[in-house]
Amino acid sequence: ELVDNVVDVVRREAEACDCLQGFQITHSLGGGTGAGMGTLLISKIREEFPDRMMATFSVVPSPKVSDTVVEPYNATLSVHQLVEHSDETFCIDNEALYDICMRTLKLSNPSYGDLNHLVSAVMSGVTTCLRFPGQLNSDLRKLAVNMVPFPR
Secondary structure, eight states: OHHHHHHHHHHHHHHTOSSOOEEEEEEESSSHIIIIIHHHHHHHHHHHOTTSEEEEEEEEOOSTTOSSTTHHHHHHHHHHHHHHHOSEEEEEEHHHHHHIIIIISOOSSOOHHHHHHHHHHHHHHHTHHHHSOOSSOOSHHHHHHHHOSSOO
């Protein structure tokens, strides 16, 4: 199975780490790969590393920018997996990405590259406290403690 090969690679990389805090997964909840395999991968990594933090950056589909009719079903079914296996989930609205590109960045026809660049800017902003010294949210666990109001 493909996910087992991916977990083997993740395990090898984790063994090479000095101080593994956790994992950050970027995926879409609308397609079969991000919603299906992405959430399966998250659950397998959680089984393998139950004491490590799991943060996801999940792009949520919207009806206005939908490619297929099954996107809402994929998103609905995968949200349950995220609730069960993720410590932090940063939901990124696909429609909001398009609106930011068109209204703020003045792009008449945003490409997937433009949207991905915007997502990378969001990820960079969220993880700044992990990459630079500071007093607040200095690791993934502290970030989750301060960002999640009602932990499970």
